[in-house]
Amino acid sequence: MSKQKAVVVTGAGSGLGRALALHYAHQGWSVAALDIDRAAAEATAQAVMAEGGDAIAEAVDVRDAQAVEAAAAAAAERFGRLDAWVNNAGIASSGTVADAPMSQWQTVLDIDLLGVVRGARAAIPWLREAGGGHITNVASFAGIANPPGMASYNVAKAGVISLSETLRAELADDNIHVVVACPSFFKTNLLATSRTVAGEAAPEKPQAMEKITEKLMARSSFTADDVAAAMYRAAERGQFLVVMRPDLPRWALKRASPELFFKMVRRATRAFIQPRPGQ
Template identity: 40%
Template sequence: MHPKRIVITGGASGLGFALAQLAAKAGWRVCIVDRDEERGEAVIGSLQRLQPDSFFMPCDVTRISDLERVAQTLTDRWQGIDVVVNNAGVAQVGKITETSISDWQWIIDINLLGVVRGCKAFIPLLQKEGGGHLINVASMAGLLDVPNMSAYNATKSAVVSLSETLENELAPDNIHVAAVCPSFFKTNLGKGMRSNIEGMEAKLDKLMASSKLNANDIAKTIMRTIERKQSYTLPHRQGRVAWYLKRFLPRSWYRRVLHKATK
């Protein structure tokens, strides 16, 4: 039986790279793709020391041609793929009245359509393989409704809905689909963040620093999700509690809890 083959978008840093390291340590063949070519070339050596048959490809998820080129390379080099992780994403914070349409288009193109393009490029490889795993990285923002994050929340909610739909659609193909929904954790999400709220960068840094989980912890939960074929991964306990409150409390009670938590 050949080692598992995994492709990870946004795989040169943060959660994507943490997952790549775990997969390589497990003996999986790893392909990381990222638009940051300099970063990708800098880190691929550390993966190849763990699993020699790992490689990096520059790729921008806003271009379907880039993803199709990766898919063709995976077919030529590995004759297919077993695990696809759509991880690339960006953040946007701001009141809806102060968030430009161009910012909406920017975040939708990456967070939602980037995942859609990844699905369209890589699902045929999983179908040809007779099954596999499709992991879409969303966020607790896709399950909750924190104010001043309408664009980000909407894209991540769409990724959750897309994943749920594909779970049904791809079941006959023996393709396991999961949505990963972490809360804030220490990553480079703020690096390309667009915000029109003063001091948001510092607040985001504080939220990420306060997390009890890091990128490696989240990556471990994704590995378990693949192993157990779970539909959702909610790594943070506080996030799970908030989701349960939203689902089971009257809306007015939940909103009071949310207001206190976000003051």
């Protein structure tokens, strides 16, 4: 077995996924870059190799369990081991519970939640064989805050947090550590990717919410590189939950006073709720 550790990163073709792949490579890891866009996955693998790392690229849709499992096997065969798996692939969405089409719900949950399940199931046998390792799941602060107008995304990401807690308990005796990252907005191409994959037109009010989201991303005080570094540190230190420093006060408020947090969210997002007929 190779002495150099190996990681699989899903959604590695751009944004946080590429930042994660490069950060692991900088720490001496071999990287399997998975993405639904083959060219993007290959570009990330080339970026890793350009900096002296070892990498492979696989075109994988996380909705396809067989493809995910095959990518895990390909990575283990190429690198001789598999020590970590990062479930990063995901899309964003907008729309309320009442207005978002069911097809959007099905797509978002299939990618953002069940895609993580498929990744974990593919990774666990290889990590057990290696004697341990870690699984890192990318959720979102939306899964904690649950703002209106992002219903299917909120539910999927809250599910990822719950899934991660479950995996943490189930895998502890296997020496497999679980990390869940809940960053808020930072500059990425998540919205553009979601529009392409989900293919659903959002109601007028949530479209306005998307514009605000884009502004918040642009104004964020942390970057994809910052999030990647925080996630890696958490895995190395055995930390479960990753909340970025600017988000800590809101996280603390949600825990200490859920009602006050709810009122704050309601005031901040009132303009983006679809009014009922006659209002």
